[in-house]
Each structure stands twice: as structure tokens, then as C-alpha cells.
Amino acid sequence: APKKVVDAPAPVRAAPANAVAIFGVARQPAATDSAAKLEDTITRRLGSAGDVQFVDLATAFPPPEPQGNPRGDALFDEGRAAYDNLDPDAAAVKFKAAAEAYVQRPGDLRPEKLGETYLFQGASQLLNGDVAGAKAAFTNALLAEPSLTPDAGLFGQDVQRVFSEAQSDLNAQPQGTLVVNTQPQGARVLVRGRDVGTTPLAGAKLAPGRYPVQVVLPGYAPFATYVEVKPSAPTELKTKLGSAPGLSALRDAATKAGTEAAFDADGAPPEVGAIAERLNARYVVLAATFQDKKGRLHGEVQAWDVRTKNRLRGVEVDFGKRDGKGSADYAADQVHTFLTGAALPQGREESKEPLVSSDSVLRKPWFWAAAAGVAAVTAGVVYVATTDRSPGFNPVNGLPGGISF
Structure with a gap:
């Protein structure tokens, strides 16, 4: 009898063994900027050490798929049919409407399609004797797609000539500079679908004109x-990126876990285990900042190993210090020592009871409802990283092993 073929289950991507999630948390609105700076310092110091590898949050929060633009595509097809039937008046109207439909949705824009639309619009206008309108359309086509050239098999010499004039005029204009700043920083900036750098973007040189700009950061909703861009002048774009729904819930959870009461408690807040489970993280690091009665800014950093239940605490930050004990760099080094030296004490086996139980709080509706209702301000980005393990060391007492609850 033939053997029964059983479909193999789909492979499951293995999570990093020692993933780290880092949150900057502001306990008061006045401490928002300092929370972002403290988080950035910890992230930068961990990255420069060479034994912590950051993982793109796109894995945990994949960006939405492009939706396309059916209306623009349909109008383009109608314009092309009119153009092929030698009806330039109708073609120009349809191509103009198609371009407007594409422009209205910059997040789903295909620059080459927009450039092609403007090219056909200009060719249609030229057939109607509108040379100025054709030249303007050709300029828009080049701004959308600089590599665009009219196909000699589709367009006559008049189109080739006016298009070349538009290209020469555009190249002769002094370039402008695009400056992009985002909160949080580190977002990719795409102009006409091409990556031109990350924020803060000091300046991308561009010919004067109107450009589609997209700002993308894993864990955040894309901005478009x-x-x-003006000639011989900087044009600045500032935007605060909105969190993706999943990251917003994690931020709320981190805010609740980063309160003074939660930091002072003996046990780990349930939100720490929930964050670790959601991100497949072994470690959760919270960098909380606050303002005292005299208006001075302070910080406190704690870290948890959800596998062994080890904990780093008592790391305080004085934002008035630039180096040495109490500085942000010193706090980052303490975190690094905890992450790379958090082996279990000699003679002790790893805990069999992780912070996240099989009856996880992630599955409890009340948990995410409570997390979503937290009103405190959270600053910064979540980073996921993997760490290389090395012999254990307790950063508080200098002895082998981590810090137990």
C-alpha cells in the first residue's frame, strides 16, 4: 500500500536566546526628553561594546503591506486608451486625474508610475498645442522619477525635444536641501521611494520641486x-511618529512597570513578564526618569532576567554628571555587565519557574485593558537585542552570578 504523505508543519522561526528589550520611561511629562536620552545612551553603549547585537523591530511589528492605488491605475488605463485612440483632450484629463489620485496617497506611491503618468499627460497636452503645460508635466515626471526617458517608439520628436528642455531647465536650477527630524530618531527617510538616510537627516540635496517623502521606523506607523523643496535653501520636515498598535500597548505596560512603587517592590511587575513574552526577550531593561521637587532630573535603571529571575537594581542616574559613577554612561555600563555576566551562581541550577507562566497575563483581557489606560508619558524606542554570554559576574557585590529576587 502506498505510504500516506503527511504535510510537515511550517517551520517556526527561533527567537534569539538572549534577547533584550529596552524601554525609556518618563514618570512625568517634564522628564520625557531625558528618558529618550537615557535610553539612547544605554542603547549606544551596548551597541559599541560589540557583544550586543540589535535586532530590527520589524520582526515583531512588520510594516503594513502597500495597498496600491486601484483608482489611479484605472484612470491611467482610461487615459492610455484615449491617447492610443488619438483623443488628446480626454487623455490629458484622465492622466491629470490619475496623477492627482496617486499624489493623494504618498504612502502607496510608486514613483515610476507617477512619472509615467506625468509623461503621458505632458505628451497629451503637447498634442493639444499646450507647450507650457507639457513642459510643467515633464518637470513633474522628472521630479517623480529622475531616470525617466521618453520611449522613442511611443513618443515623437516634439515630445523628446520639450522633455529635454524641461530636463535642462531643472538641472540648471540651484539645488535645495531637505532636513528631516523625527521623534523618536533613527527613522529611515525615503524620497521618491529611495533611501536617503536616517533621522536626524542633516540635508539631502535635491532639485527644487515637490517630492513624496516617507519616514519609516520599525514599531511605528509609517509617515508619508x-x-x-526650495532652491538654495533648506526645507525642514518635523514629525512625531505614532506607535504601531502593538508597540503602544507595550509602552503602556512599560510605563506601569517603571513606576517608583514597581521599582521598589521585591517581585517583578507582571508587565515585565508580559513584555518579555510578547517580544521573545530574556531581558527587560527599564530606564525611568523623573524630576524632583527642585526641578532636577534624575534617572533609575532596573533590568530583569525573566529566565533566571535575576535582577539589576539600585542603578541611579544624575543628569548633572557627564561621566563617572552616577552618569548615564556609568548606568549603561552596569546594564552591560548584567547582560553579559548574568550567569547563575555556582552550584545552582537555572530556575524552572520563569516569570511568565503558562497561564500568562498576556492572555488576560484585564491586563491589556489596564495597560492601555495608563496615562503616564513614555519616551523613546523599544530595542530588541541579542547578547553573547560570558562568565557570570554580579555588578552589585562583585561576586560570580546574578542578583536574585
Whole structure:
């Protein structure tokens, strides 16, 4: 009898063995900027050590798939049919409407399609004797897709000539500079679908004109708009990125776990285990900042190993210090020592009871409802990292092993 073929289950991507999630948490609105700076310092110091590898949050929060633009595509097809049937009046109207439909949705824009639309619009206008309108359309085509050239098999010499004039005029204009700043920083900036750098972007040189700009950061909702670049002048774009729904819930959970009461408690807040489970993280690091009665800014950093139940605490930050004990760099080094030296004490086996039980709080509706209702301000980005393990060391007492609850 033939053997029964059983479909193999789909492979499951293995999570990093020692993933780290880092949150900057502001306990008061006045401490928001300092929370972002403290988080950035910890992240930068861990990255420079060479034994911590950051993982793109796109794995945990994949960006939405492009939706396309059916309306724009349909209008383009109608314009192309009119153009092929030698009806330039109708073609120009349809191509103009198609371009407007594409422009209205910069997040789903295909620059080459927009450039092609403007090219056909200009060719249609030229057939109607509108040379100025054709030249303007050709300029828009080049701004959308600089590598665009009219196909000699589709367009006559008049189109080739006016298009070349538009290209020469555009190249002769002095370039402008695009400056992009985002909160949080580190977002990729795409102009016409091409990566031009990350924020803070000091300046991308561009010919004067209107450009589709997209700002993308894993864990955050993509931002897209159009920017008018002026000749011989900087044009600045500022935006605060909105969190993706999943990251917003984790931020709320981190805010609740980063309160003074939670830091002072003996046990780990349930939110720490929930965050670790959601991100497949072994470690959770919270960098909380606050303002005292005299208006001075302070910080406190704690870290948890959800596998062994070890904990780093008592790491305080004085933002008035630039180096040495109490500085942000010193706190980052303490975290690094905890992450890379958090082996179990000699003679002790790893705990069999992780912070996240099989009856996880992640599965409890009340948990995420409570997390979503937290009103405190959270600053910064979540980073996921993997660490290399090395012999254990307790950063508090200098003895082998981590810090037990």
C-alpha cells in the first residue's frame, strides 16, 4: 500500500536566546526628553561594546503591506486608451486625474508610475498645442522619477525635444536641501521611494520641486507626505511618529512597570513578564526618569532576567554628571555587565519557574485593558537585542552570578 504523505508543519522561526528589550520611561511629562536620552545612551553603549547585537523591530511589528492605488491605475488605463485612440483632450484629463489620485496617497506611491503618468499627460497636452503645460508635466515626471526617458517608439520628436528642455531647465536650477527630524530618531527617510538616510537627516540635496517623502521606523506607523523643496535653501520636515498598535500597548505596560512603587517592590511587575513574552526577550531593561521637587532630573535603571529571575537594581542616574559613577554612561555600563555576566551562581541550577507562566497575563483581557489606560508619558524606542554570554559576574557585590529576587 502506498505510504500516506503527511504535510510537515511550517517551520517556526527561533527567537534569539538572549534577547533584550529596552524601554525609556518618563514618570512625568517634564522628564520625557531625558528618558529618550537615557535610553539612547544605554542603547549606544551596548551597541559599541560589540557583544550586543540589535535586532530590527520589524520582526515583531512588520510594516503594513502597500495597498496600491486601484483608482489611479484605472484612470491611467482610461487615459492610455484615449491617447492610443488619438483623443488628446480626454487623455490629458484622465492622466491629470490619475496623477492627482496617486499624489493623494504618498504612502502607496510608486514613483515610476507617477512619472509615467506625468509623461503621458505632458505628451497629451503637447498634442493639444499646450507647450507650457507639457513642459510643467515633464518637470513633474522628472521630479517623480529622475531616470525617466521618453520611449522613442511611443513618443515623437516634439515630445523628446520639450522633455529635454524641461530636463535642462531643472538641472540648471540651484539645488535645495531637505532636513528631516523625527521623534523618536533613527527613522529611515525615503524620497521618491529611495533611501536617503536616517533621522536626524542633516540635508539631502535635491532639485527644487515637490517630492513624496516617507519616514519609516520599525514599531511605528509609517509617515508619508509631500515636501516642497526650495532652491538654495533648506526645507525642514518635523514629525512625531505614532506607535504601531502593538508597540503602544507595550509602552503602556512599560510605563506601569517603571513606576517608583514597581521599582521598589521585591517581585517583578507582571508587565515585565508580559513584555518579555510578547517580544521573545530574556531581558527587560527599564530606564525611568523623573524630576524632583527642585526641578532636577534624575534617572533609575532596573533590568530583569525573566529566565533566571535575576535582577539589576539600585542603578541611579544624575543628569548633572557627564561621566563617572552616577552618569548615564556609568548606568549603561552596569546594564552591560548584567547582560553579559548574568550567569547563575555556582552550584545552582537555572530556575524552572520563569516569570511568565503558562497561564500568562498576556492572555488576560484585564491586563491589556489596564495597560492601555495608563496615562503616564513614555519616551523613546523599544530595542530588541541579542547578547553573547560570558562568565557570570554580579555588578552589585562583585561576586560570580546574578542578583536574585
